[in-house]
Amino acid sequence: MVTLESIKAQKDKIAVVGLGYVGLPLAVAFARKVQVLGFDISERKVRELLAGVDSTGEVNPAEFPAMSLEFTTEPSTLSGARFIIVTVPTPIDENKSPDLTPVISATRMIGENLSRGSIIVFESTVYPGVTEEVCVPILEEMSGLSCGVDFKVGYSPERINPGDKVHTVDKIVKVVAGMDEDALNVISSVYGIVVNAGVHRATTIKAAEAAKVIENTQRDINIALMNELAIIFDRLGINTKDVLAAAGTKWNFLNFTPGLVGGHCISVDPYYLTFKAQAVGYNPEVVLAGRRINDSMGKYVAEKTIKLLIKNSRVVQGSKVLILGLTFKENVPDIRNTKVMDIVRELEQYGVKPLVNDPHADSEETRRIYGIDLVNLQEVEGVDAIILAVAHDAYREVSTEALLSLAGNDNGRGVVVDVKGFFSSEEVEKRGLTYWSL
Numbered sequence: 001m002v003t004l005e006s007i008k009a010q011k012d013k014i015a016v017v018g019l020g021y022v023g024l025p026l027a028v029a030f031a032r033k034v035q036v037l038g039f040d041i042s043e044r045k046v047r048e049l050l051a052g053v054d055s056t057g058e059v060n061p062a063e064f065p066a067m068s069l070e071f072t073t074e075p076s077t078l079s080g081a082r083f084i085i086v087t088v089p090t091p092i093d094e095n096k097s098p099d100l101t102p103v104i105s106a107t108r109m110i111g112e113n114l115s116r117g118s119i120i121v122f123e124s125t126v127y128p129g130v131t132e133e134v135c136v137p138i139l140e141e142m143s144g145l146s147c148g149v150d151f152k153v154g155y156s157p158e159r160i161n162p163g164d165k166v167h168t169v170d171k172i173v174k175v176v177a178g179m180d181e182d183a184l185n186v187i188s189s190v191y192g193i194v195v196n197a198g199v200h201r202a203t204t205i206k207a208a209e210a211a212k213v214i215e216n217t218q219r220d221i222n223i224a225l226m227n228e229l230a231i232i233f234d235r236l237g238i239n240t241k242d243v244l245a246a247a248g249t250k251w252n253f254l255n256f257t258p259g260l261v262g263g264h265c266i267s268v269d270p271y272y273l274t275f276k277a278q279a280v281g282y283n284p285e286v287v288l289a290g291r292r293i294n295d296s297m298g299k300y301v302a303e304k305t306i307k308l309l310i311k312n313s314r315v316v317q318g319s320k321v322l323i324l325g326l327t328f329k330e331n332v333p334d335i336r337n338t339k340v341m342d343i344v345r346e347l348e349q350y351g352v353k354p355l356v357n358d359p360h361a362d363s364e365e366t367r368r369i370y371g372i373d374l375v376n377l378q379e380v381e382g383v384d385a386i387i388l389a390v391a392h393d394a395y396r397e398v399s400t401e402a403l404l405s406l407a408g409n410d411n412g413r414g415v416v417v418d419v420k421g422f423f424s425s426e427e428v429e430k431r432g433l434t435y436w437s438l
Contacts (some may be wrong), residue, residue, distance in 0.1 A: 001117045001152065001182070002082035004189040007034050010068075014190070015039060015081030017106050019049065019071070021056050021334065022123060022158040023087035028059045029169045029194040031069035037081050038071045046071045055362070057333055058162065078113040083190060086110070086122045087158060089264060091337075092271050096291075098127060100134065107135045111142025118151045121176075121187055123158040125213060125269050127276035128206040131155045132179070152183040155205045156191065157212030162263075163332035170196045177201070177208035216269040217287055222256040223266070224290035227297050230258040230438050234304075241421050241437060258438045259420060260301075260389065261294040262339035263328035297438075298342025304436060305343075305385055305417050306350055312413040312434055314384045317351040322383040322406060324398070325390025326358040326366065326374070333360045340389045341370055355380055359394045383407050385415035388422045395422065404431040 006012040016027040019040040027038040040046055045055070049071045052061040070077075078084065088102040103124050110120060120139065122131050131154075136147045145151055156176045161167050174195040178184030188199050202208040230240045240258060247253050261267045270287050277284045309316050328338040344354045355375045358366075363374045377398075386407050388395065400423065407414030408431065416428050418437040428435040 001186070002119055003186060004193075007083060007190060008193075010035050012083060013037050013081040015078050015084045017078070017084060017086050017110065018088035018102075018124075019045060020087070020089065021058055021162045022160045023085075024049075024054065024056060025058050025160060025169050026085065026087065026123075026158075026194075027069060028063065028067065031067035032063075033193050035068040036070070037077060038069060039073070039075075039078060040071075041073060043073050046073050055333065056162070057360075058160075075109045075113055078110060079115050082115055082118040083186075084110055084118060084120045085156075086120065086124055088124050090124045090126060090268070090272070091264065092268050096271050098272050098275050100126070100130065103130070103135065104138065107138045108142050111139040114139060114143040114145060114151060116145060116150045119154060119178075119183055119186055120151065121154045121156050123156050125157065125216075125265070125272060126209055127213065127272040128209045129276070131205050131209060148179065152179050153205070154178040154183050154187040155202075155208045156187065157208055157215075159215075162334055163329065170194055173197045173200055175200045175202055175208050175211055177203075177205045179205060210273075213269045213273040216266045217273055217290075219256075220261060220266050220270050220294060221286060221290040222254060223259065223261055224293040226256045226258040227293050227438075231300065239425075239437070257421075258297075260297055260328075260339040260342075262337045263334065264336050267291075267294065267337055267339070295339075295342075298339045299346045301387065301389075301417060301419055301438065302343045302346035302350075305347065305387060305415065306352070308415045308417065308434055308436055309385055312415055314415070318353070319351075319384040320353045320355060320382065321347055321385045321387060322375075322380055323354055323356045323387045323389050324358075324395055325388065325392055326356050326361045327390055327392075330391045331360065331393055333362060335361050335366060335369065343387060343389060344370075344372065355383065358390070359392060380406060383414075385417060387417040387419065389419050391420040391422045400424070400427045400431050400433075403428060404433060408433060 002012045013035045014030050015037040016023045017039045019038050027036050030036045054061050086106050088106045091099045093099045140147055159172045174191045176187045176199055178187050192199055233240045270291055274284045274287050326340050327335050347354045357375050357377045366374055383406055413434050415434045421437045425435045
């Protein structure tokens with residue numbers, strides 16, 4: 001069986017399958033210490049990495065030449081690694097049920113190229129039971145080997161926060177689990193090579209799988225509460241930001257704010273938990289209620305924008321609305337499952353023309369995935385409303401004078417909808433614009 005010593009002695013490699021926001025930083029962290037094989041099915045991504053380009057912005061490609069790091073799209077190379085980490089995405093389908101296709105495909109490929117004595121660690125977010133009940137049978141079928149005898153498995157939930165340069169791989173406590181004590185010891189010691197914050201040894205693989213889904217479920221529910229409160233306070237004519245500032249002076253008040261909840265974690269992971277809960281006969285009311293609220297916020301912001309346009313004597317049909325930000329969170333290029341598109345699609349239903357700007361999003365990818373063309377902010381003029389959807393640092397350069405020049409024509413008052421409370425309401429309203437914040 002692979003050991004920490006065999007990896008350190010370069011007799012065995014670590015392979016990371018899936019080189020996205022999770023896999024690439026992990027592969028780079030390990031490659032500073034030991035030999036690493038980075039695998040991805042995307043030929044474009046591997047070409048970029050070989051050329052020293054990281055489209056995620058998570059790592060510094062200038063470090064690659066000094067590392068023991070190999071990039072490939074060739075599955076057969078996995079047979080040369082005996083510690084394999086799976087970091088492929090786990091999305092949901094159109095019915096909001098778990099889509100295990102990427103995990104199953106990766107598992108099949110690993111099984112076809114599995115060497116005796118290997119340990120496979122899954123990091124992809126799954127519901128409790130997937131590693132042992134779904135992945136292990138596939139590995140055995142494709143390899144002809146026996147789990148527990150010829151190879152072993154474990155689970156270690158990823159905790160990467162895209163765009164966060166403070167809470168990096170080495171600074172986040174790593175939860176690890178193994179199918180038995182021997183596997184757990186190896187997995188724990190291997191991750192210990194790069195994780196300075198320490199390793200938490202979970203009692204079972206299912207406990208580690210469950211820990212991952214509730215981390216983001218808890219955050220989702222807390223944000224849903226803030227979103228519901230924001231809707232209530234808006235009807236009461238109370239500024240939500242003022243309320244939270246006052247309540248936040250208590251030592252145990254949790255610091256959450258309202259907003260759009262998209263991306264590939266917080267808005268997805270709860271559905272993995274609810275799927276499993278319903279499979280065992282329990283209807284998770286609180287979790288699903290939180291999801292319904294958060295999934296409705298894009299529509300709510302769009303409808304509020306329409307009401308403000310009407311209130312300010314703007315003709316809705318044919319009006320133009322500039323949307324600042326498309327990615328699922330600030331200062332990252334990831335547009336997967338962004339809830340800004342809910343605003344775009346809802347505005348289009350009213351005959352509004354949305355103009356979307358984002359300094360981080362890739363224009364080609366945006367066109368391919370969503371069928372929209374990003375606009376250059378310097379080329380936009382004469383809009384009826386501006387929606388600040390994503391609080392990119394780049395938008396700090398947008399002055400209130402710039403907002404006025406964009407939306408301050410004589411055809412009624414222009415509207416600024418500030419989803420993130422990014423601009424100063426007083427400064428915006430001084431310029432004669434209508435300001436509203438979630």
